[in-house]
Amino acid sequence: MLELREVTVAFGALRAVDGVSLDIPVGAIAALIGPNGAGKTTLFNAVAGAQPIGAGAIRFKGRDIAGLPPHRIFAKGLARTFQIPRPFAELSVIENLMTVPLGQAGERFWRNWLTPGAVRAEERRLRDKAEAVLDFVTLRPLALAPARTLSGGQSKLLELARVLMADPAFVLLDEPAAGVNPALLETIVDKIRTLNARGIGFLVIEHNIDLVTRLCHPIVVMAQGRVVTMGDAAAVRADPRVIEAYLGDQP
Numbered sequence: 494m495l496e497l498r499e500v501t502v503a504f505g506a507l508r509a510v511d512g513v514s515l516d517i518p519v520g521a522i523a524a525l526i527g528p529n530g531a532g533k534t535t536l537f538n539a540v541a542g543a544q545p546i547g548a549g550a551i552r553f554k555g556r557d558i559a560g561l562p563p564h565r566i567f568a569k570g571l572a573r574t575f576q577i578p579r580p581f582a583e584l585s586v587i588e589n590l591m592t593v594p595l596g597q598a599g600e601r602f603w604r605n606w607l608t609p610g611a612v613r614a615e616e617r618r619l620r621d622k623a624e625a626v627l628d629f630v631t632l633r634p635l636a637l638a639p640a641r642t643l644s645g646g647q648s649k650l651l652e653l654a655r656v657l658m659a660d661p662a663f664v665l666l667d668e669p670a671a672g673v674n675p676a677l678l679e680t681i682v683d684k685i686r687t688l689n690a691r692g693i694g695f696l697v698i699e700h701n702i703d704l705v706t707r708l709c710h711p712i713v714v715m716a717q718g719r720v721v722t723m724g725d726a727a728a729v730r731a732d733p734r735v736i737e738a739y740l741g742d743q744p
């Protein structure tokens with residue numbers, strides 16, 4: 494589904510991502526873990542097209558995507574959520590979903606402009622879809638609330654909902670459990686599982702090791718820009734290089 498070959502991202506002298514090679518199989522809920530500063534978010538930015546890579550190759554469903562702008566990658570079905578959610582704070586929850594660009598927006602613009610009534614039909618279609626997605630993520634009762642009034646966990650669900658508007662094949666989730674209360678966390682886990690059963694793949698950055706162990710396979714461990722190891726939870730836990738990577742993070 495997603496293949497990285499020797500991907501490098503440097504900020505001056507710092508190689509935040511340093512020759513990373515990875516294969517995420519079709520149908521996986523994979524995890525990307527590692528201490529702070531390991532390069533996880535930078536790797537997500539590179540895959541999503543938000544960060545140019547210095548070297549290497551990135552393939553999604555067999556196609557080269559390195560160098561494509563973020564909206565093109567998004568349109569190919571590879572979506573990402575942000576570590577810190579970035580909703581339009583003053584827009585309502587449902588408006589936040591209706592502003593997600595879907596498919597050939599430019600083409601639709603001209604068709605709508607030339608065809609009276611098409612705009613309303615389009616808006617109705619978009620609203621129906623947004624309502625269905627909000628039902629799925631349990632945010633429908635908050636559809637008209639301004640996004641800024643959501644809790645941390647609800648904001649994470651809104652991020653997921655925005656991504657689902659585009660019918661992605663693969664989703665990069667950056668710390669979906671951070672700052673989320675336990676009840677809402679179960680909802681998020683349940684939604685990820687349901688989406689995965691419908692064929693959507695995931696790569697999840699997460700510090701909550703309980704969630705990672707329950708939900709993810711394989712688990713990729715990064716430290717100092719490199720992949721330390723990759724495997725199932727038991728193998729990763731037993732790997733002395735993983736312990737060293739985390740202990741090396743202590744002051």
Ligand SMILES: Nc1ncnc2c1ncn2[C@@H]1O[C@H](COP(=O)(O)OP(=O)(O)O)[C@@H](O)[C@H]1O
Pocket residue numbers: 504507509527528529530531532533534535536
């Ligand atoms: N835009 C940037 N400019 C310079 N350095 C950066 C930038 N983004 C991240 N870094 C550095 O790259 C390293 C990896 O950061 P990051 O990818 O955020 O790690 P993680 O998500 O694993 O905590 C860190 O040392 C961080 O300070």
Ligand SMILES: [Mg+2]
Pocket residue numbers: 533534535576
């Ligand atoms: Mg990060």
